[in-house]
Amino acid sequence: MLAIQSPLASVKTNILKFPQRRYLSLSRKLFDPKFIRFLLVGGLNSLFGFTIFSAIIYFGGQTWHAILGGNIAGIAFNFLTIGGVVFRDLGPRRIPRFLLTYLGLFAINYECIRLLIGISTFSVITVQAFLTLPLAVLSYLIMSKFVFPNSGKIGASVYSDRSDEFE
Secondary structure (H helix, E strand, O other): OOOOOOHHHHHHHHHHHHHHHHHHHHHHHHOOHHHHHHHHHHHHHHHHHHHHHHHHHHOOOOHHHHHHHHHHHHHHHHHHHHHHHHOOOOOHHHHHHHHHHHHHHHHHHHHHHHHHHHHOOOOHHHHHHHHHHHHHHHHHHHHHHHHOOOOOOOOOOOOOOOOOOOO
């Protein structure tokens, strides 16, 4: 016997499945080991950079000195933690892109502080505290797409230097 199904039944089924797929995909991303490592390492790196930044401001340095000092002090440390722990890739070919990313983040950070100081009464340190999380997320996105694309594959060496990364 041929069963006839109403067109509304298939629409109803698809509507119910769509949010489930989206939430399942989101939950997989949230519990992805690379993302968890990013959160932990990002917290450590942010604390390190924010401490350097705050110390320079506290001792009378200008904003650009503090941002530059935090970035310079953090570059080697962050390359080891982000490259080695998060993306499992410390290949030396990653360093130029890593440095370019930090240069771009420096410029974005400086402009955001300059703009927010101009429209608020917050101190430079407070504004930097507000910017830390959005800049960390932006950093992760740039690092994962530009500096370390296709890194962290199972079985890959932390010290890899793949020749296929620019293809």
